[in-house]
Every structure is written in structure tokens, then in C-alpha cells.
Amino acid sequence: MAYSDLQDYLARLEAHGKLHWVEQRVDPAWEVSAITRHVFDRYGWGNRPALGFRHVGNSAFPLVIGVVGGSPEIYALALSTTSDKIPEVWEKAQRHPIDPTPVKSGLCKEITARGAEVDVGILPQVVWTPSQDPGPYITAPLVVTKDLETGRRNVGTYRLQMKGPQRLGLYVGGAQHAARHIRQYDARKEDMPVAIAIGVDPTIVLASITKFPYGTDEFAVAGGLRGAAVPLVRCETNDLEVPANAEIVLEGIIRTGYREPEGPFGEFSGYMSPGGQTPVIEVTCMTRRRNPVYHSFLSQMPPSESSCIRSLSRSAGLLHHLKQVLGLPVRDVHFTESGGASGMLVISMKKEYPEQVKEVAWGAWSLMNKECKFTIVVDDDIDVRSPFQVEWAMSFHAQPARDTFTVSGVVPSGVDPSTAPSDIPQHDPQRRAGSKMLIDATRKHPYPPAARVPAEYIRAAQKKWKEYGFSK
Numbered sequence: 179m180a181y182s183d184l185q186d187y188l189a190r191l192e193a194h195g196k197l198h199w200v201e202q203r204v205d206p207a208w209e210v211s212a213i214t215r216h217v218f219d220r221y222g223w224g225n226r227p228a229l230g231f232r233h234v235g236n237s238a239f240p241l242v243i244g245v246v247g248g249s250p251e252i253y254a255l256a257l258s259t260t261s262d263k264i265p266e267v268w269e270k271a272q273r274h275p276i277d278p279t280p281v282k283s284g285l286c287k288e289i290t291a292r293g294a295e296v297d298v299g300i301l302p303q304v305v306w307t308p309s310q311d312p313g314p315y316i317t318a319p320l321v322v323t324k325d326l327e328t329g330r331r332n333v334g335t336y337r338l339q340m341k342g343p344q345r346l347g348l349y350v351g352g353a354q355h356a357a358r359h360i361r362q363y364d365a366r367k368e369d370m371p372v373a374i375a376i377g378v379d380p381t382i383v384l385a386s387i388t389k390f391p392y393g394t395d396e397f398a399v400a401g402g403l404r405g406a407a408v409p410l411v412r413c414e415t416n417d418l419e420v421p422a423n424a425e426i427v428l429e430g431i432i433r434t435g436y437r438e439p440e441g442p443f444g445e446f447s448g449y450m451s452p453g454g455q456t457p458v459i460e461v462t463c464m465t466r467r468r469n470p471v472y473h474s475f476l477s478q479m480p481p482s483e484s485s486c487i488r489s490l491s492r493s494a495g496l497l498h499h500l501k502q503v504l505g506l507p508v509r510d511v512h513f514t515e516s517g518g519a520s521g522m523l524v525i526s527m528k529k530e531y532p533e534q535v536k537e538v539a540w541g542a543w544s545l546m547n548k549e550c551k552f553t554i555v556v557d558d559d560i561d562v563r564s565p566f567q568v569e570w571a572m573s574f575h576a577q578p579a580r581d582t583f584t585v586s587g588v589v590p591s592g593v594d595p596s597t598a599p600s601d602i603p604q605h606d607p608q609r610r611a612g613s614k615m616l617i618d619a620t621r622k623h624p625y626p627p628a629a630r631v632p633a634e635y636i637r638a639a640q641k642k643w644k645e646y647g648f649s650k
Contacts, residue, residue: 180258180404183285183423184242184377184471187256188230191245196228196252203233208308210234214243214476223249223481223515234302239472241302246380247475247487256380257403268494271402273502278397279407284422286375290414291464297343298428298461301376302472307444312453314340315443317475319428320386321348322373322418325393326362331418333386333396335475338374338459339440346374346459347440348432351592352610353548355392360457363434370432371416372459377425377473382408388491389546391499397421415462425470429463446488446518448479451593454603480518488519492549496542500525504541506534511542512562513549520591523550524562529620536583539616548591554617571619581618588612 181187191197204210214229221227228244246256254261291297303314316338324331332355339347350357363370375382381403385396397408410419413429420427441453477484489512497511509526513519523546527538535555542550556562556571576582590597590612598608639646 180406181379181381183379184245184425184473187380188242188245188471190255191228191252194255196248196255197230197242197245198227199230199232201232204231204235206235206237206302206304206314208305210241210243210302210304211306211308211476215478217244218476218481218483223486224251225249226252228252231302234304234472237300237302237472239300239302239470241304241472241474243474243476244483245473246383247483247490249486250490253384253487253490256384264490265494265497267403268491269498269502271399272495272498274402275395275398276401276405276407277395278401278410278419280419281409281411281422284409284411284424285467286411286420286422286424286427287465288468289466292414293462294344296428296461296464298340298346298464299343301340301426302474303340304474306476307450307478310450311443312339312441316340316346316374316376317477318376318383318473320375320378320382320421320424321350321356322375322420323356323359323370324418325359326366326368326370328393330393331395331397332356332359333382335383335386337443337477339443341458344430344461346428346430346461347438348372348457348459349440349443349454349592350457351548353589353592358392360432363432367434369434371413371418372430372432373413373416373418373420374428374430374459375420375424375426376428377471378421378423379404379408382421383473384487384491387487388495389549390495391545413463414465425473426466427464428459428461429465430459430461432457432459444478445593446477446480446482446484446520447591447593447595448518449593449595450600451595452600452603454606480515485515485519489513489515492519492546496523496546499545500538500541506538506541508538509558510562514565517552520549521551521594523553524568525553525555526558526560526562527555527620528558532622535618535620536616539583543585543588543614547589550614551590551594551612552615552617554619556619557621560619568619572617575621576617576619581622583616583618584613586611586613588614 382400385400409422411422437455440456445451500508
């Protein structure tokens with residue numbers, strides 16, 4: 179059953195004992211980030227709770243974090259499934275998207291402020307990397323833009339620096355789909371409309387974060403995930419559409435060709451990404467619920483909510499692309515959380531001929547152009563989610579001189595600190611050239627039998643485990 183909105187989903191999390199509320203007032207300058215970081219470091223990714231903060235500084239709005247990617251089980255609840263069925267739900271959604279449906283109004287229209295009445299300062303002013311970020315950031319926005327030529331929309335999640343009552347700094351990497359839209363408007367010297375939804379049905383959040391081919395309507399994919407069309411309502415000051423039951427909606431424009439400093443910000447790489455010259459959103463309108471809940475993500479050093487969500491979402495999306503779109507014999511795909519679900523990718527496949535390993539790598543790189551810096555391909559009997567098995571395959575199925583392949587001059591992740599020194603600004607051309615490596619860790623010839631105890635003996639021993647004196 180589809181969730182009607184974020185608050186409906188939060189009730190489901192609470193019913194499953196997955197949402198921990200902090201009742202006392204917390205300082206947004208350091209306390210929210212410190213508590214959240216400690217939770218992610220203290221608990222394993224299968225046991226982390228989502229967090230809610232009832233009172234954040236002077237804001238009247240409660241804040242929730244970890245409610246989509248706190249753990250695989252929380253992620254599964256967001257999809258109304260179980261953790262073992264996550265790939266199946268994603269596969270069905272991508273095969274059978276459901277177009278959104280327009281509605282006349284929604285909960286996001288209960289209160290409206292326009293022009294000088296708008297003040298994004300009423301939102302919790304959370305600093306996510308205390309003493310290093312330049313100020314508060316909105317970390318879980320759904321940024322809606324449109325292709326100027328085709329009219330097809332993009333929904334993406336990009337960091338927003340709060341710069342004033344009606345001003346937001348927007349960082350969008352040059353290869354992102356929204357960046358293409360910005361370039362289109364700049365080329366025509368036209369201001370670009372933009373809409374930002376904060377706090378929605380979690381399936382819409384997951385679709386926003388996941389990488390799809392250009393032109394894909396993320397709202398339609400979300401419809402497939404939730405099994406029902408996403409209701410959309412038109413904005414007040416432009417013709418963009420947003421989820422009707424969003425907690426908060428910000429509308430605005432990006433002035434053509436205008437840029438100003440933004441950042442630095444603690445990114446999913448685990449390092450501070452440098453500041454740079456980026457577009458600015460002038461907020462023209464804010465609509466919201468009477469009692470909204472403010473949704474945020476924790477990024478920064480893995481493990482984080484960002485790395486958990488990206489790992490599960492990107493892996494499912496890429497698996498569909500390789501198997502169903504390209505027809506390659508891929509069994510499984512995994513972006514490692516330690517690599518920020520970006521820098522390291524492991525693919526298992528049933529290889530039909532030697533050159534097919536490169537076909538699989540190029541297929542992954544064609545969709546995930548900024549990710550997959552290190553791509554490891556293994557045989558289909560290797561568990562891509564087991565670092566031990568993957569490292570075993572690399573150690574004994576590959577020869578470095580023969581089985582590595584590198585390509586240079588490709589688009590890197592915009593926040594990868596290995597591309598240039600930290601004093602080089604974010605927008606500098608030096609940060610636009612990266613490289614990728616393929617490690618072919620598949621077997622190249624017949625191997626001797628694996629030195630394993632036969633499975634039937636292991637099962638027999640398991641049945642007698644307590645007799646051996648083991649409690650677990």
C-alpha cells in the first residue's frame with residue numbers, strides 16, 4: 179500500500195520500532211549532526227534507528243533523519259517490502275512505471291508565503307560539519323527542473339546552502355541532468371524556474387536519488403515503486419509541478435549566467451568538497467503544511483545515510499540497466515558503502531566470452547558516468563556484498579598486468595578530492611577530468627577444485643552445533 183505522505187510513513191516506522199525521537203531541545207549548530215553521526219558510527223548498518231528531533235533550535239518544525247536510509251530494513255519499509263525483495267521491487271518499478279496524476283491542491287498548500295514574506299530561516303538551521311561548513315544546508319531537497327526544449331522534467335537531490343531569507347546556493351555537478359537544464363537556459367539568456375519539495379513519500383525520495391537515463395520521469399518511477407500514481411500540484415509562481423502532499427515547497431528562479439561562492443561542504447566522499455562559483459536560487463514562494471516535518475539526510479564520512487541509500491538504489495538501478503536494457507549476463511551489482519556508493523563497484527556475471535567483461539564495464543560506465551572509478555568484475559559464484567569473497571577473487575583470479583584496464587579523460591565525481599588539490603575551487607576545469615579502472619577478477623581458464631569442506635558436511639555439523647558446546 180502506498181504511503182500518502184511522509185507523516186504516514188513515519189507512523190509506520192514508529193510502529194516497527196525504527197524511529198527514535200529526541201525530546202529535548204537540541205542546538206542545530208552542532209548537536210543534530212553530532213548525535214546522528216554517533217548513531218551511524220555506533221550501530222551496524224543492519225541495526226541503526228532513524229532519528230527524530232522534536233525541538234531544533236528556534237524552529238517550530240521537528241526534524242527527521244535516517245528515515246529512508248538508516249538501514250536496509252528501514253529502506254525496505256520505505257518500499258513497503260522486506261530487505262530481500264528490494265531488487266525485485268525496483269525491477270518491477272522500472273519495467274512498469276506509473277505516470278503521475280495532476281490534482282488541484284494538496285496538503286502542501288495549507289500555508290502560503292510570497293515575495294518578502296518568505297523566510298527559509300524558519301526551517302531548522304542545521305550545520306552538518308560543524309566548524310567547517312559555511313552555514314546551514316538543506317540536505318534532502320527534491321529539486322524539480324525542466325528541459326527547455328523537450329519539456330521533460332528532472333527530479334534530483336542536490337545540496338542547498340541557506341544564504342538568506344530568500345536565497346539558496348545550489349551545487350549541481352556538471353554531469354547532472356539539472357546542470358544540462360541550467361546550461362540550456364544560460365545559452366538562451368533566460369532565467370530558469372525551479373521548485374524544491376522537502377518531506378515526501380519515501381519512494382519519491384528514492385527515485386530522486388537514483389541515476390536514470392536522461393529524460394526519465396522520476397515521479398513515474400516513484401509511481402512504480404509505490405504502486406500508485408504520485409499526485410502532483412502546480413506551483414504558485416511557475417508552471418512546475420510538485421508532490422501535492424509534500425511537507426514544504428520552495429519555488430524560485432535561477433538568474434541566467436549568475437554565479438557566486440558556495441561551499442565548502444562535507445560530502446559523501448568523507449572529505450570537505452571545496453567551494454566554488456555556483457547558481458543561486460531566488461525563492462519567490464514558500465508553501466507548506468500547517469505542521470510540517472522537516473526531512474534531512476546525513477552525508478559526510480561513510481557510513482552515512484547517503485552511502486546506504488546510494489548503495490541500495492544505485493545497485494538496483496544499474497542491475498536493471500545491464501540485464502534488461504543491455505541484455506548482459508549479469509547476476510548482481512553492488513556499490514560498496516565504504517566507497518560512498520560511488521567510487522567502487524562490484525559486478526558478478528556468468529561470462530560467455532573473455533571480451534564480455536569489458537562490455538559489462540562499459541555498460542556500467544555509460545549509465546553511471548561519474549561513478550564506478552574502480553570497477554571489479556567477478557564470476558557469478560562470488561557474493562558481491564562479501565568483501566572477503568571479492569578480495570579472494572581479486573587475489574587468485576586476476577593478474578595485474580593482464581587483467582586491469584584503465585581509461586582516462588572521463589567525468590569524475592564532482593566531490594572526489596583525488597582529482598585536484600583542495601585549494602582548487604569546485605568549478606575549476608581541473609576537476610572535470612578523471613579516470614576509471616576495470617579489474618577483471620573472473621577466472622580465465624579451468625581451475626582446480628575449490629578447497630572447501632563439502633556443503634553436506636557443513637549442514638550436518640550445524641545440526642549438532644549445540645552438542646559441540648556452542649550457544650550460537
